Each structure stands twice: as structure tokens, then as C-alpha cells.
Amino acid sequence: MSEWGWVALAYAVAYGSFAVFSVSVAARIRAARDRLDAAVEDPR
Amino acid sequence: MQSDIPSRRWPWFAIGIAVAASVTVAMLSPADAVQGELVRIMYVHVPAAWLAYLAFGVTLIASIGYLLSRNLAWDRIAASSAEIGVYFTGLAIVLGMIWAKPTWGVWWTWDARLTLTAIMFFVYVGYLALRRTTDDRRARANRAAVLGVVGAVQIPLVHFSVVWWRTLHQPASILRPDGPAIQDPIMRVALLIAVIAFTVVYVSLMVKVAELHRVNDAAQAAEAGEHHPVAGASVTAPGLDPGVGNV
Numbered sequence: 289m290s291e292w293g294w295v296a297l298a299y300a301v302a303y304g305s306f307a308v309f310s311v312s313v314a315a316r317i318r319a320a321r322d323r324l325d326a327a328v329e330d331p332r
Numbered sequence: 333m334q335s336d337i338p339s340r341r342w343p344w345f346a347i348g349i350a351v352a353a354s355v356t357v358a359m360l361s362p363a364d365a366v367q368g369e370l371v372r373i374m375y376v377h378v379p380a381a382w383l384a385y386l387a388f389g390v391t392l393i394a395s396i397g398y399l400l401s402r403n404l405a406w407d408r409i410a411a412s413s414a415e416i417g418v419y420f421t422g423l424a425i426v427l428g429m430i431w432a433k434p435t436w437g438v439w440w441t442w443d444a445r446l447t448l449t450a451i452m453f454f455v456y457v458g459y460l461a462l463r464r465t466t467d468d469r470r471a472r473a474n475r476a477a478v479l480g481v482v483g484a485v486q487i488p489l490v491h492f493s494v495v496w497w498r499t500l501h502q503p504a505s506i507l508r509p510d511g512p513a514i515q516d517p518i519m520r521v522a523l524l525i526a527v528i529a530f531t532v533v534y535v536s537l538m539v540k541v542a543e544l545h546r547v548n549d550a551a552q553a554a555e556a557g558e559h560h561p562v563a564g565a566s567v568t569a570p571g572l573d574p575g576v577g578n579v
Contacts (some may be wrong), residue, residue: 296369298430299372301423316544317543327554
């Protein structure tokens, strides 16, 4: 692979993982809010 | 509430702007005389490693804060920073491997810096695992805080490993007694902007991951019947419920 190929791979890993991590956090927040809403609507 | 949406979304916008600035400057900087174009990998590898130090340093400070005050807000900060620190450590390792293969000819070598970084990664993965061993928030915070303090011993070990032992990994390029080893001002600026950009990403992720822990704790408390907060208001206006601010 050329030097630019390695650079492209590194940047894809770095910024691709930023995106994946960010989306996963956003999804987990949404799930936690749903869980909170459910707990408040139906407290045990 | 409409006015609440921008305040919740600014971290995502901040990450986008930081990434765009960092990539632009990194691509405009010159190739290195020895490393060639591969030097551009340093603009993501070095900031990722620095952010790992910062994240685990924040975990240390927040763990001490928890042990002194027993306030669970400190525990949430420690947990959030540790999770992001594990991510940045893993990222630094992988980016280092991508740089090492075309430069050293191998993906990995049992060099002191690489080995200690890998150990640090697994210790903090253990920190996150430890947090999942109980649903008791107080016990979880107590155990995690101790590991958060003890684990931080590794930060100077990892950083100074290139000084204390003869390693294949190169020594520090910026923070060194005889001044920065990087002579080209554009390269220095590119690295500085990359570090700032990654720091913005860290702060933005901290805001969101801390929010996640806050909502999770509020949900757990509500499920346990500790109090019955109003959805949404419980995590944005703790003053309405005396218990929720310190769950």
C-alpha cells in the first residue's frame, strides 16, 4: 500500500471511530431516557 | 422543549468543526524528510495518546473528589472520563500500529511504551468491568474510585517509558528538556490544532457520556422507587427533587 493509503486508513479509523462512538452514545442516551420515562410512568 | 435542543446538540457540532479543522491543517502540512507522508498519521496518533492521559488524569481527580466528598456526581465524571480514555487509548494503539507497519515493518513489537500502553488499556477496561459487578451505586462508586486512583500510576510509567528504558518507540517530540524536536513551524501548528481538536472532541464526548450516566442513575433510582422524578426535568432541574442531584 502507498504512504497515502496508510494515511487514509489511519484517518478513516480515527474519524470513523469518532462517528461510531458518538452515535453509540447518542443511542444509549435515548435508550436511558426511554427507561427513565418508563420508570416514572410505571413506578414499581 | 425547543430551546433545550441546541444546548443538547452543541457537542455534536463542536466535534464536526474540530474534526474538519484538524483534517484540513494535517493535509496542508508538509511531508516529513524521513517519514514522508506517513507523518500525517502523527496528527491523529499523538493527540489520541495525549487525550488518553488527560482522560485518565480526570478519572484520577474525580475519583479523589468522590473519596473525599462521597458525592456520586464525582463518580459519574470519573466513569465518563474512563470510558472515553479507554476509547482514546485503543485508538492510539491502533493508529500506532497503522504507522508502525510501513515504518518498522511490523504491526506490533513488545517495546516498553507499547506494552505499558496495552497494559494501561486493559486495566481501564477492567475499571469499566468492575463498575458492572454490582447495581449498588454506592458500592460501585467506592470500588471504582480506588481503582481510579491506583490505575493512574500507569500514566507517568507510560509517558516516561521512552526515557527510562531503551525503546524502539521514539521519545517525546514536544515536551522535552532541549525544546521541541519538530523544527517545521507548520508541522508544530498542525499538531497543536490536532491536539486542540481532539480536546474539543473529548470535552464534547464528556458532556454527552456524563449526561448518559446521569439519566441512567436517575432511571435506576426511579425503578428502585427511591423517588419519582418527572421525566426530563429530573435530569435538567435537580433542584425540583432534592434526591436526584446526588443519586
